């Protein structure tokens with residue numbers, strides 16, 4: 001009886017729902033991840049959008065800095081488990097979710113912080129490139145991965161997500177727009193990662209790109225104990241030169 005009820009429910013409710021919402025989800029997925037229709041922007045347009053952020057910061061300053069500023073990004077868009085009630089903060093709208101420039105010869109890409117990793121990785125992969133660290137959840141934003149810290153398996157070679165970044169463009173609390181890198185405004189450059197929007201609004205990020213081949217060769221090195229795992233991980237070749245690791249793995253590290 002219980003089983004029959006389940007089967008009826010599945011056929012009468014779940015199946016029709018799947019038939020209706022399945023294609024809608026697929027279309028939405030295509031539009032948000034695969035389509036490049038709205039994905040690119042010009043530097044001029046980007047600057048115009050950054051100007052709108054500066055204007056909002058100036059309004060905050062003129063209003064006497066009564067409450068703290070925050071991004072107006074709605075909770076349903078971020079994947080963090082803790083949701084903040086932003087109603088008591090001064091919300092700054094950051095409509096920046098496009099790719100600004102892609103320079104194959106300079107091996108770098110400049111993107112706005114609202115671009116999500118699923119869009120960026122697909123965009124680059126179609127062109128034979130990738131960024132060094134590609135977190136696997138499509139909906140993580142570039143801004144969230146820097147200000148909230150990101151990591152993925154390639155991080156053991158390349159570092160944390162932000163450790164690959166070349167430069168940031170930031171709007172500070174006085175309304176100034178600053179571009180920082182390792183050599184320029186380096187304090188700000190090193191302070192931005194993990195700052196959780198406490199230092200400024202990130203408005204653009206330049207990330208290096210590397211050639212992406214269609215397949216990745218993986219070598220499995222099983223370890224049956226913690227000591228064995230530590231020995232594998234401490235193998236100097238593992239971190240920097242896989243070929244050296246290959247050699248050592250056969251004698252010392254395997």
Ligand SMILES: Cc1cc2nc3c(=O)[nH]c(=O)nc-3n(C[C@H](O)[C@H](O)[C@H](O)COP(=O)(O)OP(=O)(O)OC[C@H]3O[C@@H](n4cnc5c(N)ncnc54)[C@H](O)[C@@H]3O)c2cc1C
Nearest residue numbers: 078079080113135141143144147148150151196197201202
């Ligand atoms: C289920 C789950 C799985 C996860 N898996 C992974 C994973 O595989 N790899 C990984 O690296 N991480 C993972 N994370 C962690 C995730 O990367 C962080 O939570 C990340 O910050 C979320 O990105 P988001 O785009 O949702 O950012 P948000 O939560 O929107 O932002 C994170 C922080 O950055 C700030 N911020 C965002 N944009 C800007 C901006 N433009 N200017 C200034 N500050 C800004 C926000 O204010 C906030 O403080 C996971 C988290 C969860 C909950």
